[in-house]
Amino acid sequence: MLNTTTSVPLEHLLSAEKLDAIIVSTLVNVRYYTGFTGSNGLLLLTRSGATLFTDPRYATQAPQEVNCSVVVVVGPLLKKLAAKLKSLRKPRIGFEDSKVSFALYQGLSPLGELIPLGNAVEKPRWTKSAGEIAAIRASVNLNSLALEKAMKRFKVGMKEKDLAAEIDYQMRKMGAEGSAFETIIASGAHSALPHARPRGERIAEGGYLLIDMGACLNGYMSDMTRTFGVGRVSREAVRIYKAVLEAQQAAIEAIRPGKRAEQIHAAAMRVLKGHGLAELFIHSTGHGLGLEIHEAPRLGKGDKTELNSGMTITIEPGVYKPGFGGVRIEDTVLVTENGSEVLTPTPKGWTIVG
Numbered sequence: 001m002l003n004t005t006t007s008v009p010l011e012h013l014l015s016a017e018k019l020d021a022i023i024v025s026t027l028v029n030v031r032y033y034t035g036f037t038g039s040n041g042l043l044l045l046t047r048s049g050a051t052l053f054t055d056p057r058y059a060t061q062a063p064q065e066v067n068c069s070v071v072v073v074v075g076p077l078l079k080k081l082a083a084k085l086k087s088l089r090k091p092r093i094g095f096e097d098s099k100v101s102f103a104l105y106q107g108l109s110p111l112g113e114l115i116p117l118g119n120a121v122e123k124p125r126w127t128k129s130a131g132e133i134a135a136i137r138a139s140v141n142l143n144s145l146a147l148e149k150a151m152k153r154f155k156v157g158m159k160e161k162d163l164a165a166e167i168d169y170q171m172r173k174m175g176a177e178g179s180a181f182e183t184i185i186a187s188g189a190h191s192a193l194p195h196a197r198p199r200g201e202r203i204a205e206g207g208y209l210l211i212d213m214g215a216c217l218n219g220y221m222s223d224m225t226r227t228f229g230v231g232r233v234s235r236e237a238v239r240i241y242k243a244v245l246e247a248q249q250a251a252i253e254a255i256r257p258g259k260r261a262e263q264i265h266a267a268a269m270r271v272l273k274g275h276g277l278a279e280l281f282i283h284s285t286g287h288g289l290g291l292e293i294h295e296a297p298r299l300g301k302g303d304k305t306e307l308n309s310g311m312t313i314t315i316e317p318g319v320y321k322p323g324f325g326g327v328r329i330e331d332t333v334l335v336t337e338n339g340s341e342v343l344t345p346t347p348k349g350w351t352i353v354g
Contacts, residue, residue: 010022010024010033010045010121011045013094013117013120013121014045014046014047014094017092017094017115017117017120018092019092019093019094019115020046020047020088020091020092020093020112021044021045021046021085021088021091021092021093021094021112022044022045022093022094022095022117022121023042023043023044023045023081023093023094023095023096023108024042024043024044024045024096024121025042025043025095025096025099025100025104026096026099026121026122027039027041028122028291028292029043029096029099029121029122029125030042030043030052031219031291032122032124032125032291033050034050034052034065034066034067034070035065035066035067036052036054036058036062036065036066037061037065037219038054038057038058038061038062038065040054040055040057040058040077041053041054041058041062041077042054042077042081043070044081044084044085046088049069049070049071050067050069050070050071051070051071051072051073051084052066052070052071052072052073053073053074053075053077053080053081053084054072054073054074054077055074055075055076055077056074056075058074059074062074078107078108081111082110082111085111085112088112090112090113091111091112091113092112092113092115093108093111093112093113093114093115094115094116094117094120094121095108095114095115095116095117096117096121096122097114097116097117097118098116098118098119119296122295122296123296125290125291125295126288126295126296126297126308126311127308127309127310127311128290128310128311128312129310132220132290132312133310133312133334135217135218135219135220136220136221136222136289136290136312136332136334136343137343138217138218138220139176139180139214139215139216139217139218139220139221139222140215140222140224140332140343140344140345141345142171142174142175142176142215142217142222143171143213143214143215143222143223143224144224144344144345144346145170145174146167146170146171146174146176146213146215147167147170147211147213147224147226147346148346149170150163150166150167150169150170151353153166154166154203154353154354155354156203156204156205156230156231156354157202157203157204158202158203159198159199159200159201159202159203160185160186160187160190160198160199160200160201160202160203161185161198161199161200163185163198163203163211164183164184164185164198167179167183167185167211167213168183171213171215175217176215176216176217177216177217177218177219178215178216179213179214179215179216180214180215180216180221180222180223180293181214181223181293182197183198183211183212183213184196184197184198184210184211184212184213184225185198185209185210185211186198186208186209186210186326187201187203187204187207187208187209187210187230188203188204188206188207188208188325189207189322189323189324189325190325191207191208191209191210191227191320191325191326191327192320192321192322192323192324192325192326193320193326194282194283194318194320194326194328196210203230203354204230205230205231205232205354206230206231206232206233206234207229207230207233207237207325208227208228208229208230208233208237208241208325208326208327209227209228209229209230209353210225210226210227210325210326210327210328211225211226211227211228212224212225212328212330213225214293219291220290220291221289221290221291221292221293222289222332222344223289223293223314223316223330223332224330224331224332224344224346225316225318225328225329225330226329226330226346226348227241227244227326227327227328227329228351228352228353229241229350229351229352229353230352230353230354231352231354233352236324237324237325238350239275240277240319240321240327241327241350242350243271243272243275243277243319244272244277244317244318244319244327244328244329245329245348245349245350246271246275247267247268247269247271247272247281247317248268248315248316248317248329248330248331248348250267250268250270250271251264251265251267251268251285251286251299251315251317252315252331252333252340252342253267253339254267255307255313255315255333255335255339255340256307256335256338256339256340257306257307257308257309257335257337258306258307259306259307260303260304260305260306260307261297261298261299261300261303261304261305261306261307262299262300262301262302262303262304264285264286264299264307264315265284265285265286265299265300265301265303266301267285268281268285268315268317269281269285272317272319277319280319280320280321281317281318281319281320282318282320283300283318284298284299284300284301284303285299285300285315285316285317286298286299286313286314286315286316286330286333287299287313287314288311288312288313288314289312289313289314289332290312297311297313299313299314299315307335308335309335309336309337310334310335311334311335312332312333312334312335312343313332313333313335314330314331314332314333315330315331315333316328316329316330316331317329329348330344331343331344331348332344
C-alpha cells in the first residue's frame with residue numbers, strides 16, 4: 001500500500017457528519033484505505049478504530065496486506081459486521097450510496113440509520129500522494145515502452161486483434177498485472193468509433209491506425225492514445241490530425257490549480273471549433289485516473305470541479321468522421337503547483353507507419 005495515511009480523511013468525516021461509523025464497500029476504496037487487494041471485503045471505521053471484514057479465502061492474505069492499524073475479521077461479512085456494531089445504540093452509519101448495490105443496502109439497513117455520503121469516501125483519492133504519483137509514472141512508462149516494442153512487429157496487413165494481443169503481451173512481459181482496459185485498435189473508417197473493439201480485419205494502407213491502451217502496474221493505471229497514418233493518406237486526414245493535436249496542446253496549456261474541469265474542455269473545443277470540427281468532438285476532453293482507469297474529475301462541459309496540484313488526469317480530444325475515420329491523441333498528465341507535467345513520453349507528432 002503506497003498511501004499509508006489515508007485513514008485520516010475518514011476519521012475527520014466521522015466528526016464532520018456526526019457519524020458513529022462509516023462502512024466502505026467499494027473494493028477499490030477498501031484497497032485505498034487498507035491495502036487489501038482481495039475480491040470480497042467491507043471496511044468499518046468507528047471512533048475506536050478500523051476493521052476489515054473478509055471471507056476465509058483471504059484469512060492469510062488480508063493480515064499480510066493491510067495497514068497495521070486495521071483489525072482483520074474473517075467470517076460471514078454482514079453477520080460479523082452486525083456483531084461489531086452491536087455495542088453502538090442506533091448508530092448513524094455513513095455509506096457509499098452511489099456505489100452500493102440494492103442487495104447490500106438491504107443487508108446494511110437493519111444495522112442502523114444509513115447516512116448517504118455521496119463522493120466523500122472516494123474524494124481523497126482524487127489528489128495523489130507522492131508514492132501514488134511515482135506508481136502512476138511507472139505505469140505510464142511501461143505502457144509507452146509496450147507500444148514501442150509492439151510497433152516494431154507491426155506491418156501493413158496485420159490484423160487489428162493481433163496487434164492488440166501483441167501490445168497486451170508486451171505489457172505482461174514487462175511486469176504489468178494486465179491492461180487497464182480492453183486495448184483499442186481501430187483502423188481506417190473503423191477508427192471513427194471512439195470505443196471500437198479490435199477486429200479480425202487487416203490494417204490497410206490509406207487510413208488511420210488508432211491505438212488506445214493502458215497498463216495496470218501495482219494497481220495503478222495509465223492511459224494513452226496515439227493515431228498514426230498507414231502509408232499514403234489524404235490531406236484531409238493530416239489536417240484533422242494536426243487540428244486535434246493543436247486542441248490537445250491548448251487543453252494541456254490551460255491546466256493549472258484552481259481551473260475548473262469544464263474550462264480545460266472548453267480550451268480544446270475552441271480550437272476544434274476554429275477548424276470547423278467541433279461537431280465531430282463527441283466526448284469529454286479527459287478524466288482522472290489512479291487505482292481506477294476512470295476517476296473524477298470528468299473534464300467535460302458542466303463539470304465545475306476545481307483542479308488541485310497532485311491530480312492525475314488524461315487529456316484526449318478527438319474528432320470522429322463517420323465513413324472516414326477518427327483521430328484521438330491522449331496523454332496522462334499531472335497537475336502541478338504551477339501548471340502541469342505531461343507524464344507520457346511517447347512522441348505524438350504526425351507519424352506514418354507501414
